[in-house]
Amino acid sequence: MWLDSVAGLGRGVLTALERLGRAHLLLLAILLGVGEVLRRPRLLWEQIYNIGVLSLLIVGVSGLFVGMVLGLQGYYVLSQFGAEQSLGVMVAASLVRELGPVVTALLVAGRAGSALTAEIGLMKATEQLSGLEMMAVDPVRRILTPRFLGGLVAMPMLAAIFSAVGVLGGYFVGVGLLGIDDGAYWSQMRAKIDFEEDVVNGVVKSLVFGVFVTWIALFQGHDTVPTSEGVSRSTTRSVVHSALVVLGLDFVLTALMFGD
Amino acid sequence: MGKRRNVELMVGTFMALGLIALFFLAMHVSNLSLVTGGEGYLLNARFANVGSLKVRSPVTMAGVRIGRVESVRFDKATYEAVVSMRIDAEIDSIPEDTFANIFTSGLLGEQYIGLEPGGSPDYLRDGEEIANTQSALVLEQMIGQFLFKKAGESG
Structure with a gap:
């Protein structure tokens, strides 16, 4: 009886490891196709359009509101210490270091990652991927690699736009609404935010998130059970796994970059 | 052809926006000045x-x-x-x-x-x-x- 439960545990671990192995093999296959895609950049433009341009609206609007809320809340805390002048530092540091990369990655996972999984999953369910293979076209290189690279390029751009719009949102609330000095907002920000320490690390973070979000989305689509139920499950899993991985990785990256 | 051109235009605008945002973060938000490093x-x-x-x-x-x-x-x-x-x-x-x-x-x-x-x-x-x-x-x-x-x- 108890042997059964031990065997069940073993089976679970083996399935998970097998899945992880397939995911890495897929990543390898995707990376092997990079050269080919770079020779046909049109494939890449289309995916940057799908992942980047179409996510621009939600990322911009979210950035604006996150920045404005940071302005309001930051003012509330900082004014208790008479340090409202530092509002710019607070808004910019939290956006550039954390919220920009993380919230953008979560939004992209929801907006573009789910679409990628559903698209690839449906291609598999309707045997379009096998069809390509029949025509001697490698579906991984033709379909998956451009999407992977598109996500990789779009993510840091979107995160930078998110942070920049957020800083402006904080400016509208702080300077326009709450009456903080215009010069203090920018000069304190500039004095305290370091280019390498803060901005570059933020970009590195969003690059890493870009790799993982698109990788998970593509793998879930490629590995789906080819039924309508399977595709719907994969899409859910794609968003949930991406969100968990992004939040977990963010802790690790923050500890590595800023925790000394 | 028109649709393809539109996609290219939009992607170009998107990349330009992203680069402008990065430039803004570098020059206006952080203290990057182009005359640093081993000077002085x-x-x-x-x-x-x-x-x-x-x-x-x-x-x-x-x-x-x-x-x-x-x-x-x-x-x-x-x-x-x-x-x-x-x-x-x-x-x-x-x-x-x-x-x-x-x-x-x-x-x-x-x-x-x-x-x-x-x-x-x-x-x-x-x-x-x-x-x-x-x-x-x-x-x-x-x-x-x-x-x-x-x-x-x-x-």
Whole structure:
């Protein structure tokens, strides 16, 4: 009886490891196709359009509101210490270091990652991927690699736009609404935010998130059970796994970059 | 053809927006200035106590930033802190008898080095040491001295 439960545990671990192995093999296959895609950049433009341009609206609007809320809340805390002048530092540091990369990655996972999984999953369910293979076209290189690279390029751009719009949102609330000095907002920000320490690390973070979000989305689509139920499950899993991985990785990256 | 051109246009706009945002973050939000790095020359100064002076803290003269702290080390022979500062190359006329103080900006602000020029006709060169220094004021020490003095007056 108890042997059964031990065997069940073993089976679970083996399935998970097998899945992880397939995911890495897929990543390898995707990376092997990079050269080919770079020779046909049109494939890449289309995916940057799908992942980047179409996510621009939600990322911009979210950035604006996150920045404005940071302005309001930051003012509330900082004014208790008479340090409202530092509002710019607070808004910019939290956006550039954390919220920009993380919230953008979560939004992209929801907006573009789910679409990628559903698209690839449906291609598999309707045997379009096998069809390509029949025509001697490698579906991984033709379909998956451009999407992977598109996500990789779009993510840091979107995160930078998110942070920049957020800083402006904080400016509208702080300077326009709450009456903080215009010069203090920018000069304190500039004095305290370091280019390498803060901005570059933020970009590195969003690059890493870009790799993982698109990788998970593509793998879930490629590995789906080819039924309508399977595709719907994969899409859910794609968003949930991406969100968990992004939040977990963010802790690790923050500890590595800023925790000394 | 028209649709393809539209996609290219949109992607181009998107990439331009992203780069503008990055540029904005670099130039307006952070302290990146294009004339940094190995420019300028090094001056050293010894302090009995540097307080919370850090690498990249500003070095100012007459309130204007003319350089940054490059490193803060501890000299185990003299039990002093050795601070080396990188001074901008165009500020090449700092007199030899210049006084280096560690100040605090505001009551709880960060610490920086303030240089007060002396009257010597000789200027400091790369790698030379500022002889006249005053340590950071540590708030606890000041309060302690104040209380001690008050107690002495009333007794």
